Amino acid sequence: xxxxxxxxxxxxxxxxxxxxxxxxxxxxxxxxxxxxxxxxxxxxxxxxxxxxxxxxxxxxxxxxxxxxxxxxxxxxxxxxxxxxxxxxxxxxxxxxxxxxxxxxxxxxxxxxxxxxxxxxxxxxxxxxxxxxxxxxxxxxxxxxxxxxxxxxxxxxxxxxxxxxxxxxxxxxxxxxxxxxxxxxxxxxxxxxxxxxxxxxxxxxxxxxxxxxxxxxxxxxxxxxxxxxxxxxxxxxxxxxxxxxxxxxxxxxxxxxxxxxxxxxxxxxxxxxxxxxxxxxxxxxxxxxxxxxxxxxxxxxxxxxxxxxxxxxxxxxxxxxxxxxxxxxxxxxxxxxxxxxxxxxxxxxxxxxxxxxxxxxxxxxxxxxxxxxxxxxxxxxxxxxxxxxxxxxxxxxxxxxxxxxxxxxxxxxxxxxxxxxxxxxxxxxxxxxxxxxxxxxxxxxxxxxxxxxxxxxxxxxxxxxxxxxxxxxxxxxxxxxxxxxxxxxxxxxxxxxxxxx
Amino acid sequence: xxxxxxxxxxxxxxxxxxxxxxxxxxxxxxxxxxxxxxxxxxxxxxxxxxxxxxxxxxxxxxxxxxxxxxxxxxxxxxxxxxxxxxxxxxxxxxxxxxxxxxxxxxxxxxxxxxxxxxxxxxxxxxxxxxxxxxxxxxxxxxxxxxxxxxxx
Numbered sequence: 001x002x003x004x005x006x007x008x009x010x011x012x013x014x015x016x017x018x019x020x021x022x023x024x025x026x027x028x029x030x031x032x033x034x035x036x037x038x039x040x041x042x043x044x045x046x047x048x049x050x051x052x053x054x055x056x057x058x059x060x061x062x063x064x065x066x067x068x069x070x071x072x073x074x075x076x077x078x079x080x081x082x083x084x085x086x087x088x089x090x091x092x093x094x095x096x097x098x099x100x101x102x103x104x105x106x107x108x109x110x111x112x113x114x115x116x117x118x119x120x121x122x123x124x125x126x127x128x129x130x131x132x133x134x135x136x137x138x139x140x141x142x143x144x145x146x147x148x149x150x151x152x153x154x155x156x157x158x159x160x161x162x163x164x165x166x167x168x169x170x171x172x173x174x175x176x177x178x179x180x181x182x183x184x185x186x187x188x189x190x191x192x193x194x195x196x197x198x199x200x201x202x203x204x205x206x207x208x209x210x211x212x213x214x215x216x217x218x219x220x221x222x223x224x225x226x227x228x229x230x231x232x233x234x235x236x237x238x239x240x241x242x243x244x245x246x247x248x249x250x251x252x253x254x255x256x257x258x259x260x261x262x263x264x265x266x267x268x269x270x271x272x273x274x275x276x277x278x279x280x281x282x283x284x285x286x287x288x289x290x291x292x293x294x295x296x297x298x299x300x301x302x303x304x305x306x307x308x309x310x311x312x313x314x315x316x317x318x319x320x321x322x323x324x325x326x327x328x329x330x331x332x333x334x335x336x337x338x339x340x341x342x343x344x345x346x347x348x349x350x351x352x353x354x355x356x357x358x359x360x361x362x363x364x365x366x367x368x369x370x371x372x373x374x375x376x377x378x379x380x381x382x383x384x385x386x387x388x389x390x391x392x393x394x395x396x397x398x399x400x401x402x403x404x405x406x407x408x409x410x411x412x413x414x415x416x417x418x419x420x421x422x423x424x425x426x427x428x429x430x431x432x433x434x435x436x437x438x439x440x441x442x443x444x445x446x447x448x449x450x451x452x453x454x455x456x457x458x459x460x461x462x463x464x465x466x467x468x469x470x471x472x473x474x475x476x477x478x479x480x481x482x483x484x485x486x487x488x489x490x491x492x493x494x495x496x497x498x499x500x
Numbered sequence: 501x502x503x504x505x506x507x508x509x510x511x512x513x514x515x516x517x518x519x520x521x522x523x524x525x526x527x528x529x530x531x532x533x534x535x536x537x538x539x540x541x542x543x544x545x546x547x548x549x550x551x552x553x554x555x556x557x558x559x560x561x562x563x564x565x566x567x568x569x570x571x572x573x574x575x576x577x578x579x580x581x582x583x584x585x586x587x588x589x590x591x592x593x594x595x596x597x598x599x600x601x602x603x604x605x606x607x608x609x610x611x612x613x614x615x616x617x618x619x620x621x622x623x624x625x626x627x628x629x630x631x632x633x634x635x636x637x638x639x640x641x642x643x644x645x646x647x648x649x650x651x652x
Contacts (some may be wrong), residue, residue: 015623054641157517166567175555179526182551186544189533191545194526224584225577229617390617391625394608398633400602401592406643414592416584425581430515430569448547452540460541 005349006130013365018063021056022362025064026369029071034079034381037391039088040072040312041329041435042282045215046396048336049208049403058340065333066316066359067366070122073272073312074370075086077305078381081107082235090272090308093280097293097300104296106239108378113242113250113298114372115303115374120254121306122367125262125313130360136321138350143322145453146464150474152447155324157478158267159436161485170436173427177440178447180205182317187445188452191204200412207335208407209417210441214434216400217421220393222428226390237382241375243296250302253283265314271326275311276304304500320344320356323446328435334442343446503517511564520559527552580614587611599648600638 010016032043043190044065051061076091081098094114143151156174158165183194184204195201197208257279264275283303293300315326323344325331335346342352349356374381404410404417424434458464466472530548558643573581591607609626617625634652637643645652 050637050641053643144594154630168561168565170564172555172558172593175551175558179551179555182530182548186535188540189535189538189544191533191544193533193548194529221581221584222612224580225573264545266601359501388615388617390612390615390622391629394611394623394625394629395613397588398604398608401588402633402637402643402645405645406637406641409644411592411596415589418588418592422585426515428570430511431567451547452542454539455542 003134005134005353005357005361006392007357009359010354012059012354012358013063013361018060018358018362019365021060021064022067022366023369025067026071026074026366026373029068029073030075030078030370030373031071031384032068032385033072033075033077033088033091035387039076039090039329039330040069041088041438042215042219042396043068043072044329044332044336045211046399048211048339048405049407050331050338052208052336058337058342059355061336061340062333062355062359063362065336066362069333070309070312070363070366071370073122073309074115074118074374075381076308078111078378079385081110081114082237082382083385088272090276090311091304092273093276093304094301094308096280096304097295097297100294100296101301102235106296107237108239109242109246109298110296110301111237111378111382112375113246113299114410115371115378116242116247117254117257117302117306118309118374119249119367119371120251121258121261121309122313122370123364123444124255124258125265125310125361126363128262129313129317129363133321133356133360134349136317136389140321140345142470144468145450145457147468147474148322148450149447149454150465150471150478151324152443152450154474154478154481155318155439156442157246157482159439161228161481166431167482169430169432172433173434173436174440177437178402178444180437181442181444181448188449190239200410200416205416205420205441206404206413207339207441209404209413210420211335211438212248212334212400212403212421213417214424214437216396216426216433217418218424220397220400221279221387221421221425223393235377237379244300250298252387253287253299253303254306256282256286257303257305257307258310262314264307265311266317267326270367272308272311272315275307275314279303279307299407300449310415316359320348325439325442328433328438329365331435331439331442335438338442482492507571508569509566512568513563516559516566519562520556522561523552523556527556553649575628583612584611595646595648597648599650599652600645601630601634601652602648602650603646604633 013022026275028047029040029043033040039197047068048065056064072088075092076086076088077098079092080086080091080095081102084095084099086095098110098114101107133388156171159174160171181204183201185202186193192202246414258281259274260282264278276316280303283299287299315330317326319325319330319334323334325334342355400417404414428434454464466475522572527549530552531545533544535544587607587610595603605626608629609622612622612625613619634645638645
């Protein structure tokens, strides 16, 4: 297996302009991650239009967005530890042991331990992606249109099963996202679908309008609703840095969590929140003999942090090799690539070695930068928690408006963004997650094209969707992943009932 | 069952009905898409119709199992959201006439006020943010922002 793409990538990532872009991405990502309730997906949604309209090449945009992504995964722990409010979904488990440590006056140690375990998880996962992603690419070559269609069904099934506790809402979100992609001119037949004679709809819903509306405007509306509840005062960053003994103590939990995080991250449709929850539960089962988990155990802090960083990196594998994102955030990044007319897939490693290699090389550099940023400069990021909402929220609103306006120079697009934001807010109030809508949106066109190509090959015979070993395996996995949690719940309920 | 839980279920059922109606309307328009030629057997109608059927099926399941939902905001929260949306729409529509900085300063000040700033702080930060964003997206990034009578 050739790693030429990686050496070419280091050539790209080490260019002074891309190093600076990577640094800016990591810095902004950590700031964004540190803010409660604003996660990587919001940050990427806000900054994507700036990158796109400022004329950055695709590889630089991807390096910037990836820097924001894993920067936010690092930064998410800061508010979890200091105010017990996770900066993003992946940092929820971090608060369980991190906040008690901060309350005991060990905030410095908690932040440093979580920074180091994030580094371990992130770095090992990049190593894994370096060697595994090209192998996935080789597997992906075996995918024809029918297999691709079934793969996407599998991605939605995984998402429905793993995200949230109400699968039907996740699946409805996916279908809404898929439906949105059917608006506009059908590329195959030239037919106008759902355009209602409105020229603005001929090109369909613009990705940036959708993503900013769903994530940014709906978030502002939620914040507006909750702002009466008052602000939380962060705990001071006090205490000592961890010792080598502490680092040795978290080494194996971090390694285990990295493996779990990477595998969960690779599964299409899942993400850092699932990875950190699974790794925390595993570590607690393995090591919580004295009942210290939940009371400030550094292993309980290190495991979810290593896992969510590994998952964030693992999520790139299906995105780059199969064109199926591993998380909501990589779904947005996939959309970003599509803005540059780049369709990820098995050919990406041979056709765009600088892009893929540059991205992966930037992950190595980014993790080192983030470790440096997050140990001595953690006080600077912690100060973000003191920023009042009356400065922050107008800034987010301005960035949203400017992001859409600068991309399309259209007031109508900005108004549509607000409309989508209201829709997103209502759905979020009803318990819907926004990530499945984005996943459906970025996969919709590819899914339809592959279905139609498969049926064109078979002359309309639907059996082609079940004709190869690969597609049958994917169907079985999709059914199993949907049915298993239900079967397990039934089984648990049945085995619990005789005891009652 | 508590009042909030009942309210959540009612909201869920209402949303499910809306989704089912939407699926039917979407399916109808999808099934009547006009086209003269398609190189594949299902054409531009098949995928939308399949999606409509899927959404309707999920909608029925959701109707029967509405699950959990957050409580809707109190009157104060609703009013604040309404003010935010109306102010945003007015300022966005007014950008072409007033110019970017004046329209954005009004919007930024209004949002700051909604988020608890005193009037002097809201106005000060509104003007400062409008100038900051104009500088960044205009001269620095080379964006083409709306110009009012004052040229900014």
